Amino acid sequence: MKGLTYGAVTRDIMRPLFKPSVAYLGLLGLSVALLAWGGYCWYVQLQWGLGVGGFQPPVFWGVYITTFVFWIGIGHAGTLISAILFLFRSRWRTGVYRAAEAMTIFAVMTAALFPAIHVGRAWNAYWLFPYPNQRELWQNFKSPLMWDVFAVSTYFSVSTIFFYVGLIPDIAAMRDKTTGLVHKMYRHLSLGWRGTDRQWRHYMAAYGFFAAFATPLVLSVHSVVSWDFAMAQTMGWHSTLFPPYFVAGAIFSGCAMVITLLLPMSKIFGWEDYIGTWHFESLAKMCLLTGGILTYSYAIEHYIGWYSDNPYEWGIFAFRATGAYNWVFWTMVTCNCIIPLVWWKKSWRTNWTILFVVSVFINIGMWFERYNIIASSLAHQFDPAAWVYYTPSWVELGILVGSFGWFFTWFLLFVKVMPSVAIAEVKELLRPPLKADEEAA
Amino acid sequence: MSAEGTTVKAVFAHLDSLVDGIAAVKRARLPDFVVTAPLPRHEIEELIYEGRPSPVRWFTLTGAIFGGTAGFSLASLTHLNWPMIIPAGKPLVSVPAFMVITFEATVFWGCLATLIGLIVMCRLPSFGLQEEVTDARFSDDCFGIIINGLAGAAVEEWKNKLLAAGAIEVTVSGSK
Known part of the structure; x- marks a missing residue:
């Protein structure tokens, strides 16, 4: 970032906005098409009921819950980067945190669709929330599913507040550089922000508190998601290992998704000065750390299964690796444990092509990890008479594909109307303009 | 945030000049002034609020x-x-x-x-701030000091003081 000035930062970050290229429109068109296909599949399910899915007793948690957990995991990196790394004063977060936060919001918005899709009668989804009713019938707050409703909604609300507050000074900078209708939009969204001493003082105090709140929230939300499984008396799920295992997996997949999204964006928008090799290498190192924890977790849950001398517990882990779902298990191991090892070599974790390819493999591997946990445990329970092989139907896979369309449509719209790199914070990284410097020169 | 009397607006391109300007304003104990910046700088907050935490x-x-x-x-x-x-x-x-x-x-x-x-x-939304604060340069690459409520010889005095501190532009506007 040497040689950059405050003015150049504002200019560079605003340059790609509102000028959609053919490639951009093509990507947006593809995302909308995927979304439309997903929407059609959901319509089919609403029309005919959950019978259009591949569910068969006792497997009623399949692709939908897998995809729910996958998107919640993706949503982890944004707030981790913006909150935890803010508290640690990590300098590399500045270039990537805005886009990562946007990714978080859209990923949680995507995940939030799935409980409604999964229960079938989506119009009754409001039953999940406590509201006064004639029968004085309330939710069971001792149930991890209820904890999850609160954890995900709190995570979404807090991340959105954090995201919007972070955007305000940058929207104000854009307001002052635009005219017409766009100016009007930014004027209202900036809430009249002018960067006065009073505003900055309270802003920085509030931002610190948001970060302090978001930090335990990041760690708690996937712990709570893991309890959806760990609280159940199901083999392969009922383990105290789950919270750290899930949190590490979520950070692993979230950081990989940040690389997948930001690497092409940095290249296309010419933002290598702002989001460069340093940032991607740092993200790759985060993946190496969390990927290591994940690999250890995979190993240790198998070890505990064997060491417990419990035939049911050991049975499920042996089944995962060698049974009908072994292709899922080995896809997971290959993508999450083996392929990322190439990043231990510096020249490979700083090579943009390798970074991108490996990050895509991690995303695939992390979806399969959740599928491995959910499908295999339910399809292979205590009673051999109840063993089944669950295969997702085209409707379920269509909705899975549609979720990517939904996510990418939001993300692509965002990058064209809002600054995907934090203008004010990038300026903080630069040496401030000093008269003393000019005189010395 | 309307102001009685005359307002002096100084635009600074350098942080150290701005800090000198704020120090002069603080020394004179002027009651009504606003500092604007495109980014948060601890130097500004420490000079103005002297370490008092935000409520x-x-x-x-x-x-x-x-x-x-x-x-x-x-x-x-x-x-x-x-x-x-x-x-x-x-x-x-x-x-x-x-x-x-x-x-x-x-x-x-x-x-x-x-x-x-x-x-x-922060008194948001703050669409009604005085015009001097709304200079587009303050969200881009310049800092500003806006002093309100000046009268008589003080206007010229502060104009000169802020220029001496390193302001690249000082403007005076009438009573509001």
């Missing part, structure tokens, strides 16, 4: 205490309202089981109250 923290604390209490109460009172005995001898009001709801509500209301604190203390 936003009281909003945060109040919100968090309210949230925690509300979350635990929601879980406990609803379970007492419909006494659903869950097998395995769990008590109706189960502290460990309700900790998750309590934690989430603490965080949610703490954040919401912090947001309210931010809006109240």
Whole structure:
């Protein structure tokens, strides 16, 4: 970032906005098409009921819950980067945190669709929330599913507040550089922000508190998601290992998704000065750390299964690796444990092509990890008479594909109307303009 | 934030010049001035507020205490309202089981109250700020000091002082 000035930062970050290229429109068109296909599949399910899915007793948690957990995991990196790394004063977060936060919001918005899709009668989804009713019938707050409703909604609300507050000074900078209708939009969204001493003082105090709140929230939300499984008396799920295992997996997949999204964006928008090799290498190192924890977790849950001398517990882990779902298990191991090892070599974790390819493999591997946990445990329970092989139907896979369309449509719209790199914070990284410097020169 | 008397607006391209300007204003104990910047700088806050913490923290604390209490109460009172005995001898009001709801509500209301604190203390939305503060350069690459309520010889005096501090432009506007 040497040689950059405050003015150049504002200019560079605003340059790609509102000028959609053919490639951009093509990507947006593809995302909308995927979304439309997903929407059609959901319509089919609403029309005919959950019978259009591949569910068969006792497997009623399949692709939908897998995809729910996958998107919640993706949503982890944004707030981790913006909150935890803010508290640690990590300098590399500045270039990537805005886009990562946007990714978080859209990923949680995507995940939030799935409980409604999964229960079938989506119009009754409001039953999940406590509201006064004639029968004085309330939710069971001792149930991890209820904890999850609160954890995900709190995570979404807090991340959105954090995201919007972070955007305000940058929207104000854009307001002052635009005219017409766009100016009007930014004027209202900036809430009249002018960067006065009073505003900055309270802003920085509030931002610190948001970060302090978001930090335990990041760690708690996937712990709570893991309890959806760990609280159940199901083999392969009922383990105290789950919270750290899930949190590490979520950070692993979230950081990989940040690389997948930001690497092409940095290249296309010419933002290598702002989001460069340093940032991607740092993200790759985060993946190496969390990927290591994940690999250890995979190993240790198998070890505990064997060491417990419990035939049911050991049975499920042996089944995962060698049974009908072994292709899922080995896809997971290959993508999450083996392929990322190439990043231990510096020249490979700083090579943009390798970074991108490996990050895509991690995303695939992390979806399969959740599928491995959910499908295999339910399809292979205590009673051999109840063993089944669950295969997702085209409707379920269509909705899975549609979720990517939904996510990418939001993300692509965002990058064209809002600054995907934090203008004010990038300026903080630069040496401030000093008269003393000019005189010395 | 309208001002009586004459307003002097100084635009600075350098942070050290701005700091000199603020120091001069603080030394003179001028009661009504605004400093603007495109980014937060601790030098500015320390000079003006001398380490006094922002009152936003009281909003945060109040919100968090309210949230925690509300979350635990929601879980406990609803379970007492419909006494659903869950097998395995769990008590109706189960502290460990309700900790998750309590934690989430603490965080949610703490954040919401912090947001309210931010809006109240920053006086947002602030569409009616005086014109001198709304210079587009202040959100881009320049800093500013706007002194309100000056009269007579003080106007010229402050114009010269701010230029001497290193302002690249000083303008004077009439009474509001």
